[in-house]
Amino acid sequence: MAKIMYFLTVFFIILHVPGIFTEQENPDACPIRKFNPLGQTCQKACTRNQECGLKRRCLCDGDCGLSCVTTTRSCPWPVNIANAKTGLVKGTRNFGDQMSVLCHPGFKMASGQETALSRCQGDRKWSVITPCDAVLDPVKSCDVPHTIENGFLMENGSTFSVGTSVHYQCNLGYALEGHKVTQCMENTTWSQPAPTCRQIFCPPPPEVKHAYLLAIQKSEYAVFEEINYLCDRNLDMDGSHNVTCEANGNWSAIPICRTRCKIPAQRSRVVYKGSKRWVHEIPGTVHHLEAVTFFCLNQTCSYPATSQCFDGILSLPSCYEEPTWIQYNFFPKNIVSEITPCTEL
CATH class of the missing domain: 2.10.70.10 (Complement Module, domain 1)
Structure with missing residues (x-):
């Protein structure tokens, strides 16, 4: 009878005193502790309850793995998360309890979800929840504009959002026929058809x-x-x-x-192509735009006056006087073109 009572007592202790002979129900399901878990301060690591003291138990604490935690400690409440509504799943906020997070209409998490659960951790903090951000309408855009033969688009790119304008231009030697500018409209079509380039x-x-x-x-x-x-x-x-x-x-x-021009003087020397010579010594005619310099009288000395040939006309300077036949033949040294220049006096 005594032996039967002993075995019953041992069996009762095994069933009702946690951590004395047994570990966690499924320790393999708990992740291995990470070196620096995001948003969590890890408690003392453990493998069984005896390592944690009387008030704590060796339980799985998320990314911290098996840790010594106080199950009666609670996480803060209420919790305010921007653009979201929060609630306690079971009405309690102790270790292991969950908080639901529901994004407001028009907001989503980065993963695309609108709801998520946060767990009360051993450090009395709720596990990290991705913030709820505003859902932006996808940018509407038009297809890449049509290319044109013998021409090109002045704008580069693969995306053309609504409101964007592009400009066409033809290659050198071609004329643009049609609309030079087209715009991406709200219905994601182009406002004008592509132009053509006609050879000039x-x-x-x-x-x-x-x-x-x-x-x-x-x-x-x-x-x-x-x-x-x-x-x-x-x-x-x-x-x-x-x-x-x-x-x-x-x-x-x-x-x-x-x-070409003929020199209208006959009995005088002129300067032509940088050389002073008698008119009869100049062969042919004066080329268009070439200059001829004549000599005019200033009392007792001479000074130059230039005239230019233009399309057959070479005008004599207004100051020029043609020597007489007698002056030319009997007194050639007294001709104006032969007397001392004024610049030498």
């Missing part, structure tokens, strides 16, 4: 008086195509002989063939 041509070049054209005769010429003009004999070209079809569909400056 120049018309046949104009005829130049007293000149002939060195080019293949065509009805139209492409941009940057070149032609050449040549003036008739004894005429000077005013401008470039080379003419180019420009990007605006017009030809560059067209040259003009200018007439």
Whole structure:
């Protein structure tokens, strides 16, 4: 009878005194303690109740793993979380109890959830809850605008939100037909269709008086195509002989063939091309825009007066007086062009 009573007593102790012979119901289900758990201060680590003292038990405390915790300690209440409503799941806030967090309408957690549970930890703090942030409407955008042949978009990018405008431009030598600007509208379509780029041509070049054209005769010429003009004999070209079809569909400056000039003086010396000589010593005529210097009288000395040839006209300076035949033939040293210059007096 005594033996039976002994075994019953031992069995009763095993069942009713926690942690004397048994550990946690399922210690393998508790995570291994992390070195620095987020938002939690870990209590003393343990493997069984005997390591914790009389008032604490060896229980699983989340990321802290098996820890010595006081089960009668409670977490603070109420808890205010921005943009959310909180509540106690079982009406109590002791270790292991849970608090529900429900985001207000229009708010969600970073994970996309609207609800979550927070646990009362051994350090008397609620486990970390992701804040509830405002749900932003997704940015509406249009598809990438159509590309155009022989042209390009001036804006780069892969996303074009509502309200964004883009600009088209044609390559050099092409003209834009259609709308240069289009905008992404609220319905995520573009306000205008993509334009086209038409190749630019120049018309046949104009005829130049007293000149002939060195080019293949065509009805139209492409941009940057070149032609050449040549003036008739004894005429000077005013401008470039080379003419180019420009990007605006017009030809560059067209040259003009200018007439050369005869020197209107006969019995005097002049300065031409840096040399002082008698008029009859100058062969041919004076080229367009070339200058000839004559000499005028200032009482007893001479001073220069220059005139320029322009398209066949070389005017005598108003101060110039043509020597008479007698002066020229019998008194050549007294001709104005031969007397002492005023600058030497």
